[in-house]
Amino acid sequence: MKGPMVLTVSQLNTYLRAVIEEDDHLSSVFVCGEISNFTNHIRSGHWYFSLKDENSILKAVMFRTANQRLRFRPESGMRVIVRGRIGVFERDGVYQLYAEDMQPDGTGALALAFEQLRRRLEAEGLFRAERKKTLPPFPATIGVITSPTGAARRDIENVLGRRFPAANILFAPVLVQGENAPEQLAAAVARMNRDGRADVIIIGRGGGSAEELWAFNDERVVRAVAASEIPVISAVGHETDVTLCDFAADRRAPTPSAAAELAVPEMRTLQAQFISFRSRMKSAAVHLLEARTRELALLAARPVLKSPEGMLNVAEQRLDDVVERLNRAGNRLVDGQTQRLAQLAGKLHALSPLQVLSRGYAAVRKDGEWLSDGGDLQPGDGVTIRFCDGEADCTVTRVRSMEE
Secondary structure, three states: OOOOOOOOHHHHHHHHHHHHHOOHHHHOEEEEEEEEEEEEOOOOOOEEEEEEOOOOEEEEEEOHHHHOOOOOOOOOOOEEEEEEEEEEEOOOOEEEEEEEEEEEOOOOHHHHHHHHHHHHHHHHOOOOHHHOOOOOOOOOEEEEEEOOOOHHHHHHHHHHHHHOOOOEEEEEEOOOOOOOHHHHHHHHHHHHHHHOOOOEEEEEEOOOOOOOOHHHHOHHHHHHHHHOOOOEEEEEOOOOOOOHHHHHOOEEOOOHHHHHHHHOOOHHHHHHHHHHHHHHHHHHHHHHHHHHHHHHHHHHOOHHHHOHHHHHHHHHHHHHHHHHHHHHHHHHHHHHHHHHHHHHHHHHHHOOHHHHHOOOOOEEEEOOEEEOOHHHOOOOOEEEEEEOOEEEEEEOOOOOOOOO
């Protein structure tokens, strides 16, 4: 009787792997669960995570070649439906799900990818209202970025030609769907900014499915539109279609035709406004001219203009009267001052030393100074006596006070 077969761990894991991988039921399975412990291996690009429900957990891996095809970014806590195969990782002796595709459970992949990117770019401030630029009122050149064969180009050209034929169109033909479309759209926006001829840019396309419009949700396109120094009008799809390009643009138009209407004024409206302005200016000029004419007539009717000689005579008469009054006032002032001067002169004459001397008095001077007190003299002093008509040099022989 043979004994039990003894296997190494590697042999057993290899056997289990073969058993599992040969099971057709496990070669392609769809598993629904909640993602947990999601890890993005930066170096290899592989994703490692687990799927769990209320009772169990299943390890899973999604290699880079498979996860590059996903539109959205998985996150822990997200419910998904994963398609793949069950296999055994021999080294660790665990079975796991090798994911080949993944879809959000209950929400479309495109819708989820749209919302994830929208939240991230919004957090960066790319959609803030203060970043929006004002559209120029009278653009000379309109940059148009769209498919060369689509209806959007014809619609834009027709509207621009009808509304504002003076504007030039700078056309940049690009793909508007497919893998190469985002790169071409972003490059066209950057190229128009470098060129600098366009005053405003219209970027867009006609309607389509979410997949067909997806190029306008690409991060490269959204960032190029947000970074544009030239104002950008986004016109993608129909009125109900919304893309991230619409959020980043300075203005959103529901259709390409509406974008062309936003970009330029209507020539007929401008002409009507011009005619109205011209009429109002003419009317204002006529009213102003009539008012100035009336003012001139009133001025011309004034006496000073009708008979300037008479006005001059009246002014001369007034001047003569003023001069006469000034002369009288001046004479009165001079007479008064002359009389006052005479009075003062009389007073001064009465107080004059010469007048006093003429009455028999004399003045004594000693050493050049006039004396008023006999106590300043001594016998033998030489003095000069001043009379009203001359002087005498004398010598003092005796000094007496009035009491003696």
